Amino acid sequence: MENKQAAQEHPNAPALANASQGFDHLFSNDITGARKVFAADATPFHLLGLGICAFLEAALGMEAGLMGEASRCLALSEAEAKKQSKSVKPNPNSRFPPGLEWEIVTADAVVLLGLTHALSESYMGYLQCIYALNNAHGRFTKLHKTVFPAGMDQYSTPATTPTISRKPSATSLSPAQPPASVVSRSSAGSFFGRWGRSSSSLTVPNSAALDASFDGPVEEMIVSGTAFGYGLFNLVFSLLPKKVQGVVGFFGFKHDRKAALQALAVSAAKTDVHSVFSGLVLMTYHGAVLLVSGYQADEAHILKQYKAIVDKIEPRYPEGALWILNRAKILRMSHDAEGAIRVLQDGLRPERNHSFVQADALLVFELAWTLLAQRRYQEAADMFIKMTELNTWSHGTYYFIAAGCYISLGNRQKAQELMDRLPTLLDKKKINGKDLPTEVLIKKKLEFYKAKQLRRGGPEQNFVDAIQISPAEEIGICMISPIFSQGIV
16 A cells, blocks of 8 residues: 555656546547547647547548648657656656656657658658657667566466467466466467467466556556557567568567567556557457468467457447457457447447547448448448548448449449449549559459450440459458458558
């Protein structure tokens, strides 16, 4: 109790606690309420919150116009954090060196600024992103050495069950041993072994006394933020192709996937904003592992790890679209597609808070693909058309898939109406003056359909009559990959 009271006396605790209320609004789909809280003060925490709001809207909705606002707020947060770090005073109530919280805010802002540069999809933007990531990587590496000088093995994680091993184990797991948390260790067995199977596990003591000493919001933010940044960098770099890893190695980037997953799990076990982002990263990773590794995956174990994270975060934000989305994904991956559809439809019901439109778009997108997979074509077509109301990403792609749904329904007249709108829609969205990959495919398919219709002796304007395989089914087979299944639109 004495440690708890001392930790809460940190001078930056009130500002952090207030900004955390804004993040609670954000993760509950109330982005309007979040902005109101963040705009009420000008601390680095609040400015970072405003930047994150703009960044999420821009990234999730592919809204390039919002990148400028995100960059402005993030740059202000970085500058203010650096200013605060120059005037810090020793705090006898903290076990960490003074000013570490500002180092973490600075590193967070730098990472997000780098990502905003990358989303500009220009060569200069990519160079600025690499420079920013190099800067942030160095910061988090130094922070990790300061905050975790003895490593992370003594910290608890959300996972509470050991991985089932195909090999006999000499380790005793008898009830006489103290409770432990387990962090999965990936093996390098088969080609997909390092993705889909963890044949060994790291047993971590679950010390309640140790966790109790982190009750102060600033100290918890330091621990969780450091673990998140260190884990995120290591995980991202470990997933890059080998040739790319060789290139980024020149910038000093190193990676350790085992350490990355452990660090993210340590962060996810906390309650500050970094724990939520760590949970999102781990959920995305576990989902991708299951989809990519297929039959070689230890499906039961991966789903248990995935579900443990969702179960921890979802009660805090029951209205949050991101947790509804991942709950539905767990059901879909558990072969309960109808259950996933019910969860998504419940998440989209009108009485819920829907001010975070970009988050709702993720639910609609996931619902559209799940309905298509279940051959509920009319509902799927409606959802793909609804996507055009929620973001600006390739409306032509949405219309093309919806037209395919109507072909499967036998309504070729409606399909032709949607196809006829494609030429104007396909000329709108460009990346550096080039067409989107999906739109390049669609243009080629339209040329093929028209040529086939002429060969058959029919009028070109009725080219839908020449389509034998539904474009929705065709593009679904080609493109319902881990990228699309993770909701990245």
